[in-house]
Amino acid sequence: xxxxxxxxxxxxxxxxxQAARAMVRRRLGALWPxxxxxxxxxxxxxxxxxxxxxxxxxxxxxxxxxxxxxxxWPERPDGPSLTVLGGEARLPFAEAVFDRMLLAHALEESADxxxxxxxxxxxxxxxxxxxxxxxxxxxxxxxxxxxPFGHGRPFSRSQLSELLTGALFEPVAWAxxxxxxxxxxxxxxxxxxxxxxIGEKIFPAFGGLILVEAVKHVGAVRPGQAERVRxxxxxxxTAAGLSPARRRPLGRSVPPMQERDAP
Numbered sequence: 426x427x428x429x430x431x432x433x434x435x436x437x438x439x440x441x442x443q444a445a446r447a448m449v450r451r452r453l454g455a456l457w458p459x460x461x462x463x464x465x466x467x468x469x470x471x472x473x474x475x476x477x478x479x480x481x482x483x484x485x486x487x488x489x490x491x492x493x494x495x496x497x498w499p500e501r502p503d504g505p506s507l508t509v510l511g512g513e514a515r516l517p518f519a520e521a522v523f524d525r526m527l528l529a530h531a532l533e534e535s536a537d538x539x540x541x542x543x544x545x546x547x548x549x550x551x552x553x554x555x556x557x558x559x560x561x562x563x564x565x566x567x568x569x570x571x572x573p574f575g576h577g578r579p580f581s582r583s584q585l586s587e588l589l590t591g592a593l594f595e596p597v598a599w600a601x602x603x604x605x606x607x608x609x610x611x612x613x614x615x616x617x618x619x620x621x622x623i624g625e626k627i628f629p630a631f632g633g634l635i636l637v638e639a640v641k642h643v644g645a646v647r648p649g650q651a652e653r654v655r656x657x658x659x660x661x662x663t664a665a666g667l668s669p670a671r672r673r674p675l676g677r678s679v680p681p682m683q684e685r686d687a688p
Contacts, residue, residue, distance in 0.1 A: 426534075427577075430494040433493075440613060442473070445566075445574075445603055449636070460481045465482040468488050468527070469531030470530040476499075482525075485507055489510055491511060516544055516548050518548045528545075528556070533578055546641055554639070561601060561635040564633035567579035567633070571607075594640065595639060599638075601625075601629060602621075604624025604633065605620040605633075
């Protein structure tokens, strides 16, 4: 059973939620600084991280699974809601419509993560890019059941890599975030920033969250086949989204997502 969307929304209004939002936004801002003209989708509960893209993208929409429930986004009552409520693995979108996809609070409580990823593969454009934000198995936040990251199954890099390649995605960049402990007094803006900087340097593999960017590939492949077949790139390129030539971080600099496969 999925965590209720209203409970997740209330969490992101707390100090701990604000710290989590800030640290994830830093990573995403460095990875995808400009999505102008692209179609951007979200799945699960990615709302705290998508506001910056809503004004850039040509279109943004978020699908929330019915077992979780949905909340209105954006919050303004004078415009249309950009959230959709529906089945977990039957998305009400045509094939190949999204250039970018963000998953948060999604895989951890999915009844069938592989089936969910295959459905997301269907609605993404060829060479489209997806970022998954999920609880890290080695992090302390996955043990804090008073936060949404303490519910469901956390993941390691190798587990995510296996899931993604099995669903015909190629992982191209990795990062950890949220090194501050999940206690209210440690999650103030100044202290959490300091703890994040310390964690990135001393314990880089033990952040509370793990982020992975993956690319959708198309071609003649059999289910379960490990080979990745490339097609013409969506934007005329096949390099990782955070390659040196395209890196334009927003705000203060953050360590780049590592462009390598999981160990």
